[in-house]
Amino acid sequence: MNAIPQAFEFWQDGRMPYVETRRSCFSRTCYKSHSHPTFSIGAIDEGNSVFQSSFGTPQKISTGTLVIVPAHIEHSCNPLPDQAWSYQMLHLDIAWLNQLYSEFQKQGLDLHLPQHKPLIIKEEILYQAFSDMNETLFDPEKLIIEKEQSLIYCLTQLLLPHFMLEEIQKTEYLYEDFLELIDIIKSSERFISLEELAEQVGLSRYAIIRLFKANVGLTPHAFQINLKINQARAQLKQGISLAELAINLGFSDQSHFHKAFKAHTGITPRQFQLAAAQ
The missing domain is CATH 1.10.10.60 (Homeodomain-like)
Incomplete structure (x- = not known):
């Protein structure tokens, strides 16, 4: 990915309201444990960090790693002490993603409460595919139809088929x-x-x-x-x-x-x- 002159940047467009993406460069910021109402895909561009969630064990992740966080799943991802990292984070509206799954006859995701654990993937082809797609979203020279096609193609043909999400065992307690x-x-x-x-x-x-x-x-x-x-x-x-x-x-x-x-x-x-x- 090309060098980013600022610490962070966002991309969103009212014509594609179902997606929001962010790139952060050389960040030392640490986050509290949190969750998103969206289906999120992160990519580590540089550095090392630790991913944690109540629904899995802490894992050290490095450059070229993808992190998939289903909607409403509690998590945090922070750089190692005294280190900086660069990363990308894409958020997808869950209703839109369910519709996309439906179109390709795939099982949908939970709209209300978590059902799947976070997933960590270290595969260069998938990381590069995600990065290229995200670069297209940020590119001001690309038409909106090009951005939409790039997003849908990357998700359905490259990423989603590899997301083998493990279900969380729900408790029936109250x-x-x-x-x-x-x-x-x-x-x-x-x-x-x-x-x-x-x-x-x-x-x-x-x-x-x-x-x-x-x-x-x-x-x-x-x-x-x-x-x-x-x-x-x-x-x-x-x-x-x-x-x-x-x-x-x-x-x-x-x-x-x-x-x-x-x-x-x-x-x-x-x-x-x-x-x-x-």
Whole structure:
């Protein structure tokens, strides 16, 4: 891939609203454990990092490695201590990807909760195919139809056939109660305390923590912050002011929102907003 003159850059286009991609160069930023509502594919361009998830064992990964993270799967990927790394990260809308699977008569992915473990692949042909496709998305000289065709071809002909995703064993322990908890959190404009959640569903605080860790790999509070950050990403693209957004999402103040956003995305809300507007 060509040298990148800036630390990070985003590409998105309203004509292809189902894909967003990012390239980061020589980054030392570390991320908190988090998840995305999208199906994500990452590629390590340079350096070494450690990938971790509650649904697998920590793994050291290096240049030329692809990391596939199904929607809603808790994970983190950070450089080794005192080292920098360069990487790419592509996010795909899960409904669009399911439709693509359907067109090729492949089994779809879960739209709501995690069913598959992350997957790590070290294969030069696949890494290069992904990098070439991502380069096409970033290329301002390429027509939108070329970008769409490159994405679909790369996914269906090169990448997806190699993604042998292992299903996560779901627990039936109070699963309906867990779904109710998710709905309560998603419908609230503010953060809900553990005590409030316990009162609303009639479970102990311990049981609620256990449910969240078993099903999404995060504590209830971490899940709520992660949900708010994903909501913030969408609203920042619409140009909303940071102060207004912090209040709307239930953060105590703009500083609290700023710190949480950077811890989950590696950049500030303003940096994300400016990059998304380009």
